[in-house]
Amino acid sequence: MNCPPLLLRLDLSETEHHGRVVLWLPIFLAWLILAAILIALSPLIILAALLAWPFGWGKTVLLFIPLVCNCICHLHGLEVNIERKDRVLFISFK
């Protein structure tokens, strides 16, 4: 399994005022908090999956979180760069 991205680079520039903000956000802290919440909620998730199983939603409830975690682990390298006339936004997962 891949390691989730540890840092998020957020670059905001305003060409009119020549202002530029570059933020390196330690998103690994968010993953740690999320993991702690998931561990705490796991008995409830399993219970919800068991209750939803007869209605056909049990598998969805049970596998949703592992699949979201899988997506998070593959965020490495995702880059979004949007430039307007007066503003530039750059987001990158490192």
Next chain:
Amino acid sequence: MSDNQKRILDMLAWGKISADEAQKLLAAIGSGGDEPRSTGAPLRSPKYLRVVIQPNPDATKEDDVKRVNVRVPINLIRAGIKFTSLIPAEASEQVNEALKEKGINFDVRNLKPEDLEELIEALHDLEVDIQNGQEKVHVYVE
């Protein structure tokens, strides 16, 4: 065995050339024969899907120039496709109906991770260029 190699061996068998000459000729044509030879580096698996939107240089309206450059890891797309396995049958039917209303005749139940691998392989040769009055969209893999 290529035609050239066979022809050389025939000439050797008929005694038109000696064994040494046949050996030299075989070495000269190489072992590739008629098989296509690779011209460059081996084909790498694509890592990213790139979507670039640029203003059309011919466009006259320059008030709200917008450029978008998005790089999406192919592995993220792979991970996203796995979500389709979670769609319950009833929801799939609703999604299919909604797609049909929009004029897209596609069954989301047919979307499988195995098909995605084939699609990613095919992406090597794909580049999409869309150009309208204001913007130019370029989609490719790298």
